[in-house]
Amino acid sequence: MSVRVRFAPSPTGHLHVGGARTALYNQLFARSQGGVFVLRIEDTDAERSTEASTAAIFEGLRWLGLTWDEGPDVGGEYGPYVQTQRGAFYERYRNTLVASGHAYPAYDTPEELDAMREAQALRQEPQRYDGRHRSLTQAERDAFAAAGRLPVWRFKCPASGVVAWDDIVRGPIEFQNEVLDDFVLVRSDGLPTYNFACVVDDLEMRISHVIRGDDHISNTPRQLLLYAALGHVPPVFAHASMILGPDGKRLSKRHGATSVDAFGELGIVPEAMLNFLALLGWSLDGEHELFSLAELEQVFQLARVNPSPAVFDTDKLEWVNAQHLRRLTEDDRVERVTRFLAQHGYDISTRSPEWRVTFIRALGDRLRTLRDAEGYGRFALVDALEPEPEAWAELLGKPEVAVRLGGLAEAIMSDPEFTQQSLEATTRALAAQLGVKAGELIGAARVALTGRKVSPGIFEVMWLVGRERAIDRLRQAAARWTAESPLAASDLP
RNA sequence: GGCGCUAUCGUCUAGGGGUCUAGGACGGAUGGUUCUCAGCCAUCUAACCGGGGUUCGAAUCCCCGUAGCGCUACCA
Numbered sequence: 225m226s227v228r229v230r231f232a233p234s235p236t237g238h239l240h241v242g243g244a245r246t247a248l249y250n251q252l253f254a255r256s257q258g259g260v261f262v263l264r265i266e267d268t269d270a271e272r273s274t275e276a277s278t279a280a281i282f283e284g285l286r287w288l289g290l291t292w293d294e295g296p297d298v299g300g301e302y303g304p305y306v307q308t309q310r311g312a313f314y315e316r317y318r319n320t321l322v323a324s325g326h327a328y329p330a331y332d333t334p335e336e337l338d339a340m341r342e343a344q345a346l347r348q349e350p351q352r353y354d355g356r357h358r359s360l361t362q363a364e365r366d367a368f369a370a371a372g373r374l375p376v377w378r379f380k381c382p383a384s385g386v387v388a389w390d391d392i393v394r395g396p397i398e399f400q401n402e403v404l405d406d407f408v409l410v411r412s413d414g415l416p417t418y419n420f421a422c423v424v425d426d427l428e429m430r431i432s433h434v435i436r437g438d439d440h441i442s443n444t445p446r447q448l449l450l451y452a453a454l455g456h457v458p459p460v461f462a463h464a465s466m467i468l469g470p471d472g473k474r475l476s477k478r479h480g481a482t483s484v485d486a487f488g489e490l491g492i493v494p495e496a497m498l499n500f501l502a503l504l505g506w507s508l509d510g511e512h513e514l515f516s517l518a519e520l521e522q523v524f525q526l527a528r529v530n531p532s533p534a535v536f537d538t539d540k541l542e543w544v545n546a547q548h549l550r551r552l553t554e555d556d557r558v559e560r561v562t563r564f565l566a567q568h569g570y571d572i573s574t575r576s577p578e579w580r581v582t583f584i585r586a587l588g589d590r591l592r593t594l595r596d597a598e599g600y601g602r603f604a605l606v607d608a609l610e611p612e613p614e615a616w617a618e619l620l621g622k623p624e625v626a627v628r629l630g631g632l633a634e635a636i637m638s639d640p641e642f643t644q645q646s647l648e649a650t651t652r653a654l655a656a657q658l659g660v661k662a663g664e665l666i667g668a669a670r671v672a673l674t675g676r677k678v679s680p681g682i683f684e685v686m687w688l689v690g691r692e693r694a695i696d697r698l699r700q701a702a703a704r705w706t707a708e709s710p711l712a713a714s715d716l717p
Numbered sequence: 718g719g720c721g722c723u724a725u726c727g728u729c730u731a732g733g734g735g736u737c738u739a740g741g742a743c744g745g746a747u748g749g750u751u752c753u754c755a756g757c758c759a760u761c762u763a764a765c766c767g768g769g770g771u772u773c774g775a776a777u778c779c780c781c782g783u784a785g786c787g788c789u790a791c792c793a
Binding site: 442451511682 | 729731732742752753772788793
């Protein structure tokens with residue numbers, strides 16, 4: 225049997241991390257099996273579906289680097305791949321079901337249904353459609369129609385028996401038919417409901433495996449019943465678990481970023497997002513955890529997907545991100561940092577290639593996210609530097625700062641080479657001459673040159689800041705220290 | 718309420734009757750390296766939800782609880 229899977233989002237918002245993981249698992253399974261990955265848009269909810277959401281979902285999938293073999297944009301043998309364009313299929317299948325006695329029109333109004341459920345709730349009964357329009361006579365139907373009522377089409381659910389399947393990630397699951405009711409197939413406006421459209425499309429698109437979130441487990445028995453009524457063998461089902469927030473509740477906006485491209489804004493690289501998502505609910509062996517998409521496509525196994533829900537852990541995501549950042553080639557890393565910075569108001573594209581490479585090397589392993597480049601690299605990105613209060617306060621408490629920084633400015637000025645090496649030699653020589661530890665001098669220089677207590681290596685910093693600006697910052701800091709430090713008086717002769 | 722799913726360190730997980738004094742990773746802690754930080758190295762921290770079975774033996778199988786989550790729409 226050839227493997228055909230699909231990711232079928234409904235365009236009612238951004239691509240959520242849960243959806244992204246479902247899409248990923250589908251692609252991974254398809255590729256690992258030499259199968260086909262289909263993208264289908266389930267927009268039968270006219271109320272909530274929007275063009276903008278469809279676009280956002282595409283954008284999210286593309287950002288991640290996912291690729292599908294059939295879909296609205298790439299076409300394919302079983303199109304169209306947008307449900308609102310597949311009306312003819314649903315109509316045909318509905319007619320089949322009506323003809324075989326598996327479906328019937330129901331004319332209840334929303335108010336009548338509400339009343340029915342209320343009454344059931346009052347009696348502590350399970351709330352489900354009681355089948356009141358199941359066996360209407362033609363005359364009764366005509367009467368409703370004449371009264372202007374538009375029917376929905378309901379599925380005639382068997383009153384007894386069980387429906388069961390062997391879920392790839394959860395094993396055997398079964399439902400008693402009696403807990404199901406005559407669910408709606410086609411709404412009064414003619415649009416199919418999820419359960420119906422889904423089955424029709426999976427059938428028509430020859431889907432072999434349905435990989436989706438476990439919020440669909442309770443839909444599965446209904447769909448299975450439909451396959452049976454239609455006389456078809458159902459696909460194999462695999463229900464992955466939910467992704468939770470740190471509080472153990474279903475991940476949502478209040479946990480922060482949930483749409484995948486929001487993570488791009490946070491400085492997460494798509495390779496890392498994919499890797500992390502794959503690990504949320506799947507593992508190769510519990511030992512290896514760093515994978516590229518291509519590697520995942522080789523080693524992924526649906527049966528190794530974990531049935532229990534997983535908490536989305538940002539710390540781990542950032543760690544995975546840091547690992548992927550390191551794996552990038554230097555050119556790629558320069559490119560991505562440059563692009564990220566540009567999107568956040570810092571243009572380093574005009575700098576020399578040598579400067580940019582040095583900048584990225586200086587940032588080095590400090591980058592957990594691309595955004596860290598803004599923080600660690602700020603000293604090199606802006607002209608005017610306001611020292612952080614805490615760092616400055618500490619400097620004020622140190623002795624002889626003006627002499628040292630002033631001396632360093634002099635030394636740098638008279639360093640003919642101005643390379644990282646020469647700067648180091650110059651600085652260390654000065655420290656020796658002043659009789660202080662190099663670390664002392666460097667610490668003061670760090671605050672003067674970067675405004676912070678933490679920065680990349682000081683000689684890289686000097687080189688990146690440039691001779692003029694470095695001298696300038698050192699002198700300014702010296703002057704300001706003299707003006708503000710209680711220790712300044714004793715510093716003067 | 719009904720139905721369903723899930724249950725190993727704080728988090729992601731390995732482990733599926735003996736090899737488990739439960740392994741790896743993130744996080745945290747400590748020490749080393751270093752101009753700070755990061756990194757790297759070393760060490761440490763911390764778990765089988767509870768109770769009953771089955772068995773010579775259970776984290777692993779069964780049952781019952783409990784908890785969390787999902788579904789219970791003319792949403793998907």
